[in-house]
Amino acid sequence: MLVDELKAIVGADGWTTDADELEPHVTEWRNRARGKALIMVSPASTAEVAAVVKACAGAGVGIVPQGGNTGLCGGAIPDNSGRQVLLSMSGLDEIRTIDAGDFSMVAEAGCVLADVQEAARRINRHFAVSLAAEGSCQIGGNLATNAGGINVIRYGTARAQVLGLEVVLADGTIWNGLRSLIKDTAGYDMKQLFLGSEGTLGIITAATLRLHPDPGDMTTVFVALRSADQAVALLVRVREKLPDGIQSFELMSERALRFVERHIPGTTSPFDIVHSWYVLFDVATGTHGSAIEEVLADAIEDGIASDAIIAKNTQEAQRLWRLRHSISEAQKHEGVSLKHDISVPVGRIGIFLQRAQELLDTMMPRARLVAFGHVGDGNLHYNVSQPADVNADEFRADGTAVTEAIYKLVVELGGSISAEHGIGVFKKDALQRFRSPVELDLMRTLKLALDPRNTLNPGKVI
Numbered sequence: 001m002l003v004d005e006l007k008a009i010v011g012a013d014g015w016t017t018d019a020d021e022l023e024p025h026v027t028e029w030r031n032r033a034r035g036k037a038l039i040m041v042s043p044a045s046t047a048e049v050a051a052v053v054k055a056c057a058g059a060g061v062g063i064v065p066q067g068g069n070t071g072l073c074g075g076a077i078p079d080n081s082g083r084q085v086l087l088s089m090s091g092l093d094e095i096r097t098i099d100a101g102d103f104s105m106v107a108e109a110g111c112v113l114a115d116v117q118e119a120a121r122r123i124n125r126h127f128a129v130s131l132a133a134e135g136s137c138q139i140g141g142n143l144a145t146n147a148g149g150i151n152v153i154r155y156g157t158a159r160a161q162v163l164g165l166e167v168v169l170a171d172g173t174i175w176n177g178l179r180s181l182i183k184d185t186a187g188y189d190m191k192q193l194f195l196g197s198e199g200t201l202g203i204i205t206a207a208t209l210r211l212h213p214d215p216g217d218m219t220t221v222f223v224a225l226r227s228a229d230q231a232v233a234l235l236v237r238v239r240e241k242l243p244d245g246i247q248s249f250e251l252m253s254e255r256a257l258r259f260v261e262r263h264i265p266g267t268t269s270p271f272d273i274v275h276s277w278y279v280l281f282d283v284a285t286g287t288h289g290s291a292i293e294e295v296l297a298d299a300i301e302d303g304i305a306s307d308a309i310i311a312k313n314t315q316e317a318q319r320l321w322r323l324r325h326s327i328s329e330a331q332k333h334e335g336v337s338l339k340h341d342i343s344v345p346v347g348r349i350g351i352f353l354q355r356a357q358e359l360l361d362t363m364m365p366r367a368r369l370v371a372f373g374h375v376g377d378g379n380l381h382y383n384v385s386q387p388a389d390v391n392a393d394e395f396r397a398d399g400t401a402v403t404e405a406i407y408k409l410v411v412e413l414g415g416s417i418s419a420e421h422g423i424g425v426f427k428k429d430a431l432q433r434f435r436s437p438v439e440l441d442l443m444r445t446l447k448l449a450l451d452p453r454n455t456l457n458p459g460k461v462i
């Protein structure tokens, strides 16, 4: 029987069917969905992952890989059938090798992102993926979702940080592609298939990660704005004046900041008066520290910023970043919200926000907009919180049409309905409507070729 076979593969400490232990693993981060698992297994090595996958393939049973379960689109939890195997990757948490001279490390998939960053820091190197969930999400999950985060403007997405991969394929075969090559044109670049595939094409067990020189101290700046258009103008100005210095560029609406102050103890806006929008960004001090004051003074004089604060020390910088990193958590306390993790070309952020506001004013005039995100990459979390006195189910039902209208607008402006969180389950239908038949066919062809029995994260993405 499959369950006994799995128990034998992972040993007594490597599995559970206990409902309490399973609860956090079968519940989506925002509590938007719950599933049931036949069993959760936690292999301790690539060989064990391969044996688990092979056993599931033999039995024709679906397998759902799970990292930190911080993904926000329902991709890491099993469905409701109670027949799927949950594969926790937490047991594969070793940094296998790290090489300062090669600017690379080989990390297992279950390493927590913050630990990967810390391992790089210890040898005076920098790992460039950073996001608010970094204390619990895993590098395998980051690569499987092609995570973005706050440093994409400087270093690119998670995909750009990968030199090689080790993957367990649908039949349990191990593909060892752990090369650390910068240049490699020998045939198709297979690793790209698995990056961003959300566990539907293979199980990532380890990765050769690209490291960067330590960028050194950062100057952290918090800027108050009258409009989102100003954010884009400021971004252009900062990029022109401080090329390569800019590490992040985050936008927050006034309401996003207000929710954080209301719900996250110890947080407070650094400005005495309320402004409509804010931008938070880091610049590498070494190359551009002194120039930043001049850039900000000019920006205020030229009317593209209202006020600005430069953090005086690390503690102050951390306090400012806490405001940004707490928005998702704070928004949870304000009831149900419609989430739109979208991207448009950076130059169209202003027009997107203007036209999306017109849509909201017409379709849902009392909804509370909480927009924030990685505006430097054209990526906004265009979230809409329910009005306090509206029933949550009613709000969700009305929200379907709003989401559809926003996605249509995004696509019309040349954008994407999923910028960095992926598709999972929640956006599966939308993907069908907003990607071309040719692209969808290519995706199905890949899925069929690599997972012909549909046992790898079935029901997700495509």
Ligand SMILES: Cc1cc2nc3c(=O)[nH]c(=O)nc-3n(C[C@H](O)[C@H](O)[C@H](O)COP(=O)(O)OP(=O)(O)OC[C@H]3O[C@@H](n4cnc5c(N)ncnc54)[C@H](O)[C@@H]3O)c2cc1C
Residues within 6 Å of the ligand: 029, 064, 065, 066, 067, 068, 069, 070, 071, 072, 075, 076, 077, 089, 109, 130, 131, 132, 133, 136, 137, 138, 139, 140, 141, 142, 143, 144, 145, 146, 147, 148, 149, 150, 198, 199, 200, 202, 203, 204, 205, 328, 329, 420, 421, 424, 457, 460
């Ligand atoms: C507060 C908060 C802030 C966030 N901010 C950002 C942000 O700025 N940028 C961003 O991109 N995301 C962000 N996210 C979303 C989330 O953190 C990322 O998607 C992250 O990369 C998911 O990692 P995880 O380990 O939690 O993956 P999980 O949620 O466990 O899994 C995500 C998907 O990957 C699959 N998967 C997991 N591990 C593997 C593996 N080893 N092999 C194959 N498939 C696998 C799962 O089946 C699932 O489909 C945020 C989430 C939260 C809660």
